[in-house]
Amino acid sequence: MIKSRLRDSLVLLLAALLTGCSNAGYYAQAIGGHFAVMRAATPIARLMSDPASDPRLKSKLHEVQAIRDFASRNLALPDNGSYRAYADLGRPYVVWNVFAAPELSLKARNWCLLMVGCVSYRGYYDQRDAEALAAELREQGYDTYVAGVPAYSTLGYFDDPVLNTFLRFGTPEVARIVFHELAHQVVFVNDDSLFNESFATALENEGMRRWLASNAAPGQRAIFETQRLRKAGFAALMHAYRDRFRALYDTDRADGAGPTVAQRDAKAALFAALRSDYAELKASWDGYAGYDAFFGDDLNNAKLASLALYNELVPAFEALLARLDYDLPQFYRSVSQLAALDKDARRQALTRLMPAADETRQAQGSVALGAAEVR
Known part of the structure; x- marks a missing residue:
């Protein structure tokens, strides 16, 4: 199933590039950036069994495994390969999102993309690319904001790994992020970022309430x-x-x-x-x-x-x-x-x-x- 989804996703993305889509450069960095993340991922089970693995990392990953099992067992979230591998990207964030709004409005600018429809931000794997877009938008009169993002969801098209970008925040924050991102695999609507993110945040809140009650120390x-x-x-x-x-x-x-x-x-x-x-x-x-x-x-x-x-x-x-x-x-x-x-x-x-x-x-x-x- 995942391989079929992967193939279908690549066909759509490559089609956009080959037909001269104006977003070709953006899609190219998105494809390259995501596959770099996937290449960096190692199954957590392999890291846990490797005597050469850092003991501190093993301890953190042991807690991650418990969180991941809790998500499916206690929250009815998808039981798949997501968050069962780990990748150290060597940077503080996985992507940087660019937000823009007119000078006298709170209505965020939207960008329409393959697979997810229109969203209220544009993400880049290189912070310099995000800052460059923000600078262009400021010249056009927009207020802009570049936010580092520790995690994102591929909606089940890929097995999203645990990343150093959010593992560094500690166990409760890892739980929050895993619950939130897995929620996107349950329900996701194209062209409605507010609906998608509000639903995932509400599920995250309930997940944290339950996880803290049964797992966290006082x-x-x-x-x-x-x-x-x-x-x-x-x-x-x-x-x-x-x-x-x-x-x-x-x-x-x-x-x-x-x-x-x-x-x-x-x-x-x-x-x-x-x-x-x-x-x-x-x-x-x-x-x-x-x-x-x-x-x-x-x-x-x-x-x-x-x-x-x-x-x-x-x-x-x-x-x-x-x-x-x-x-x-x-x-x-x-x-x-x-x-x-x-x-x-x-x-x-x-x-x-x-x-x-x-x-x-x-x-x-x-x-x-x-x-x-x-x-």
């Missing part, structure tokens, strides 16, 4: 709970300010007119207020500074848009899961039914869940937003 649970509360506070702050930015951008816009000095000043003032409110929030975190880099000099619309991608519909999915009494197989079936709807109907169905979702968010918080933290 100290790990306490640390993760502290992180969860910080992330929930950060998420609430960003959600409130996204609404304020949308209200600003939706008013006083003359059709066809460029940004005015007053509009730019209002935007700068709102970002200053956001930084001030973050500083107040951070003061309650006992010196934790994991989000400081996010609030650096490059804070802009693209950064705000990148967070919405992962979180805006999470409460709706969590409310659906609660309504189904946390039955994960039934949850996956219900999400698959939503995925079969057209995009507008899908969004309306999830929006109807949002009032109940507000209670879920208050009770549980969010364990998403890890990408915004400094690692």
Whole structure:
């Protein structure tokens, strides 16, 4: 099955290159970059049985194996070859994603690609390529953001390996990432990044709740709970300010007119207020500074848009899961039914869940937003 999917994927990708697709250079780096990752992978079982393997690496991989088994046994996630091999890429991230949004809008620019449809980012295996695209987009007037990404999913077309890029974060973070990425193999809808990422984040949250309850030591649970509360506070702050930015951008816009000095000043003032409110929030975190880099000099619309991608519909999915009494197989079936709807109907169905979702968010918080933290 995997070999058949691999063959079909390569046929489509090569067809794009041979027909002079304008994205040929992008697809070429994507193919080369991904196969370099796959070539670097070694089965975890082989590393565990090799006397020459680093004992510290073996200890970490032993925990990874337990997480991977938990994912299929306890969360009904696919039982396949994904996350049963390990690759050290010799760099801190596997890809770098470029986000872009207009100067006076939070609507992220989309790129349409083979296999996955349209997404709100463009990923590169070389950071320099990502920075070059960001520079081009800035010249066109976009706000841009380049984010290092520790993991991605090939949706089951390949057996995705465990990578040094996220193994370095520790066992709880590995569990979070494995649950999230395997969720993409359960349900994935072309041209709807918000749906896909919100579903995977909701499943990740539930997976972490169950994994921590049965596997983590008390100290790990306490640390993760502290992180969860910080992330929930950060998420609430960003959600409130996204609404304020949308209200600003939706008013006083003359059709066809460029940004005015007053509009730019209002935007700068709102970002200053956001930084001030973050500083107040951070003061309650006992010196934790994991989000400081996010609030650096490059804070802009693209950064705000990148967070919405992962979180805006999470409460709706969590409310659906609660309504189904946390039955994960039934949850996956219900999400698959939503995925079969057209995009507008899908969004309306999830929006109807949002009032109940507000209670879920208050009770549980969010364990998403890890990408915004400094690692």
